[in-house]
Every structure is written in C-alpha cells, then in structure tokens.
Amino acid sequence: MKVYLVGGAVRDKLLGKALHERDYVVVGATPEEMLARGFRQVGKDFPVFLHPHTDEEYALARTERKSGPGYTGFTIAAEPSVTLEQDLQRRDLTINAIAEADDGQLIDPYGGLADLKARMLRHVSSAFVEDPLRVLRAARFAARFADDGFVIAAETLQLMRQISTHDELATLANERVWQETVKALNTSRPAVYFKVLKDAEALSPWFPELEDNTTFHAVQARLSAIDMTTAELVFALWMGELSAAQINLLSERLRVPKEWRQLGKLACRWHAAAQQLTQHKVFAECALHADLWRRPERFGQLLLVWRQQGLTLTEQEKLQTAFDAADRVSAATLIEQARAAGESLVGPEIGAAVQQARDTAIAGVLKE
Structure with missing residues (x-):
C-alpha cells in the first residue's frame, strides 16, 4: 500500500500558491484494509475514505471506462492492481495529473511539469472527450x-x-x-x-x-x-x-x-447606466421595489454593483447619505410626534407616514 499526494495540491504547491485542501490516492489497497486502519468510507460511486485524524480524502487508485452517455456513464474499477500511472491517466489536465510521494519525489507520466512551465492547459489523453x-x-x-x-x-x-x-x-x-x-x-x-x-x-x-x-x-x-x-x-x-x-x-x-x-x-x-439613480424619485422607487428597508444589506450589494456599472464615487456617496437618512426614520418617533400634535397614527396610516418620511429624507439629500 502506497499513498501519494495528487491533483490540485501538487499543482498549487508547484505554482507557489496556498494549499486549501489535500487529496491523496492510495495504490495497492482494498476497502477492507482502509477500514481496518480507521478510515471512514464516504464515496458511493467509488471508494473514497476520510483520514481518521485529519479528515483529508484518500481515494483508492481507479480506472474509468466509458459505458454510457454523459458524465455519469462510466464503469469504475478500484482494484489493488490499478497503478498510479493508470489513475493519473483518467484525470482531465496534465497539470492535475502530477503525484508526489511521501519522500517528495514527483511522478509525472503525462508532461504536467512541462505544461506548468509553459503555462499550458492540456488534456491528459484522448479520453478527455468522454466526459x-x-x-x-x-x-x-x-x-x-x-x-x-x-x-x-x-x-x-x-x-x-x-x-x-x-x-x-x-x-x-x-x-x-x-x-x-x-x-x-x-x-x-x-x-x-x-x-x-x-x-x-x-x-x-x-x-x-x-x-x-x-x-x-x-x-x-x-x-x-x-x-x-x-x-x-x-x-x-x-x-x-x-x-x-x-x-x-x-x-x-x-x-x-x-x-x-x-x-x-x-x-x-436598476442598472446604473440606464437609471438616474441620484434623482430622488427614482431612488425612492428603487428602494421600495428592492425592499431595502427590510433588507438593508441589499443596499450595500447594489451599491457595489452600481459602482461597476458606472456610478461615480460622488454619486455613491450621495446615495449612501440618502439611504442612511431614510433608514433612520422611526415609526415610533412618527407616532409620538403625531400624538404630541393631538393626532393619532394607526394601522395602515403608520406605514404610509413612514414611507412619506423616507421619501422626504431622500429628497432632502438628493435635491441638494
């Protein structure tokens, strides 16, 4: 039983990039041997196991034979006799078909190192067309x-x-x-x-x-x-x-x-290049349509999108100020103000008053 680091981890290591996950291929083992060593099997279509301590993935070396249409039409063989070279051959690109042994030796049967140097994305074999x-x-x-x-x-x-x-x-x-x-x-x-x-x-x-x-x-x-x-x-x-x-x-x-x-x-x-967003009526309609008062985080998302669509920094700042002013409108404050004036706000009147106050706040900023 031999274990090799494979795929993206080897590729990214050679490119000097941070490694986010490590995948391993195991040659010469059976599922029973993996389970006996404490690994947990998770693969359904082929034997993949999680390391008992690191939870990293270890897959038995396997071959794939096209047996039907589409990307699922393969017959999988994961036998102890499958070699590392056979396992690497089924991979998509040569830069993903490099393995590293535990002593650091690189196994590169399909020219992945040369393609890394040449900055080339090349298929491993003609079996590329099968998936x-x-x-x-x-x-x-x-x-x-x-x-x-x-x-x-x-x-x-x-x-x-x-x-x-x-x-x-x-x-x-x-x-x-x-x-x-x-x-x-x-x-x-x-x-x-x-x-x-x-x-x-x-x-x-x-x-x-x-x-x-x-x-x-x-x-x-x-x-x-x-x-x-x-x-x-x-x-x-x-x-x-x-x-x-x-x-x-x-x-x-x-x-x-x-x-x-x-x-x-x-x-x-509400494309920034198609709408006059800094016109107070347009922005007030946009805010209502986009449900920004109940979903204030959405305004931040739209502001980023609008910036990419051509909104200037000055326009962004104006919209942010207008949004903040309208967002500060409080139903409780409006009810108290009405009570102080000898009036009352109840039911739908409260929502209408809040919306009117928000529109006024937006206009107060964008009309300047």
Whole structure:
C-alpha cells in the first residue's frame, strides 16, 4: 500500500500558491484494509475514505471506462492492481495529473511539469472527450489561472469543440453546470470562462443568451473590468446585461438560488447606466421595489454593483447619505410626534407616514 499526494495540491504547491485542501490516492489497497486502519468510507460511486485524524480524502487508485452517455456513464474499477500511472491517466489536465510521494519525489507520466512551465492547459489523453463536464472544468481553470498566463492548448480546445458538436453537454445535470460556473465567477477573471466556452462552441445549451454577439460582448466588457468580492455579485453584474425574460430563463435552467436570482433582477431593473439613480424619485422607487428597508444589506450589494456599472464615487456617496437618512426614520418617533400634535397614527396610516418620511429624507439629500 502506497499513498501519494495528487491533483490540485501538487499543482498549487508547484505554482507557489496556498494549499486549501489535500487529496491523496492510495495504490495497492482494498476497502477492507482502509477500514481496518480507521478510515471512514464516504464515496458511493467509488471508494473514497476520510483520514481518521485529519479528515483529508484518500481515494483508492481507479480506472474509468466509458459505458454510457454523459458524465455519469462510466464503469469504475478500484482494484489493488490499478497503478498510479493508470489513475493519473483518467484525470482531465496534465497539470492535475502530477503525484508526489511521501519522500517528495514527483511522478509525472503525462508532461504536467512541462505544461506548468509553459503555462499550458492540456488534456491528459484522448479520453478527455468522454466526459462533457471537462469542457466546463477546462474553461474554469482557464479563468482561475488566467492571471498566471495559462491558456488552453489548441488541441485541447479542438477536443472541447468535438464534445460540443456531439451534444454531450446537454447530458450534464444543471447542478454540476451551476457548480462549475460559480467557481468560475469566484475567480479574478470570470470573463475568460465564457470566452473559452464561446471559442469551444460550448455556450449552448446552458448559456444560449450569450450566443448573441451583442449580449456576449456586453457581458465580456462588464466582467473584464470587475472589482468584486463574491460570486453572487459577479452573477448580478452578468445579469445586469441581460433582459428580465432572459434572467428568468437562465435562472430556471441553472436552478439559480432565489437570493442570487433576485439580486440579478435588481441589477438589471436598476442598472446604473440606464437609471438616474441620484434623482430622488427614482431612488425612492428603487428602494421600495428592492425592499431595502427590510433588507438593508441589499443596499450595500447594489451599491457595489452600481459602482461597476458606472456610478461615480460622488454619486455613491450621495446615495449612501440618502439611504442612511431614510433608514433612520422611526415609526415610533412618527407616532409620538403625531400624538404630541393631538393626532393619532394607526394601522395602515403608520406605514404610509413612514414611507412619506423616507421619501422626504431622500429628497432632502438628493435635491441638494
């Protein structure tokens, strides 16, 4: 039984990047041996175990044979006779197919070290075409490592096109497409993800909105100049360049979480380049529509989106001041003031008075 560090941990270590998790492959062992050593089995499709002390993942070396359509159509063999080289061969990209022994020796049967040096994302073998999810993974890695100078090898891009033209992408589960897309949105270069998919002729069936050149270039321009902190906000910027109908269709297709969907619609409806947000009536309507008084954290999110959509620093400061002034309006204070004036506020009158006071507070700032 031999254990090797594999995959992203080896790759990122060689690139001098921080390691967030370590995955290991175990050669020459059976599930019974792993359990006897205290490991806990968690894999259903193939044997994956958690270390009894570190909870790190240890997978038995395995091979995969294509036996059906889509990314799930594989027959898995995890036998003690499977070699490390066989296990590495089933991986997607050469830079992810390097292993490290416990003495630090690197095992690189498929040229991953050379591709790391050349900054090349290249497939390990022709079996790359058997798994359509690899199209999205390759595009996501291109986005993740774009700042390091990595590009997709021409022959790998050709295989990605081959997958696309055979309609294999349609076999993917929307959850997997969404997971890969969110990871891409979390990178510093999310525009690269969609550019690679376009070059691979892989925008359909999951991103047909971007097959329109005008929309594609608008999204590329927006996502190429981002300064965002979360994938959710990058998604909102992306949605800001679509129509409301397109947002609904895409959100259903990818099963986008409700909160993300709502923020995306707001980024579209109240796009800073299309709305005069510093006009007090416009901002008051926006605040009511976006439910900012019950969801004040949403204002901070929209302000970040609006900044990317072209709102100037001065305009941002004005909106922040107007929001703060309106947010300080207190129903209790208004009721007390009415009582002091010999009047009373009850039921719906309270809500109307609060809204009027907020509108007045906003106007007091934005009319200046």
